[in-house]
Amino acid sequence: MLALYTDGITEARNERGEEFGEPYLIASLRQHCQLPCQGLLSAIVDGVRRFSPHEQRDDITAIVAKFRPAT
Secondary structure (H helix, E strand, C coil): CEEEECHHHHCCECCCCCECHHHHHHHHHHHCCCCCHHHHHHHHHHHHHHHCCCCCCCCCCEEEECCCCCC
């Protein structure tokens, strides 16, 4: 899996000022890795919005690509 993202995801802050950060992003990618790409993207964005429910000041942009090893 390849995941590309903007800092709007990792720098999203909750009401205590804590950032979503790379650890939360990596945990979300691992938790939802079995989903197809679109579902995985939705799960990531939903997680960011739950973590930081107020209006975002930065964009939330991500691209996920999966590949299968050649057999």
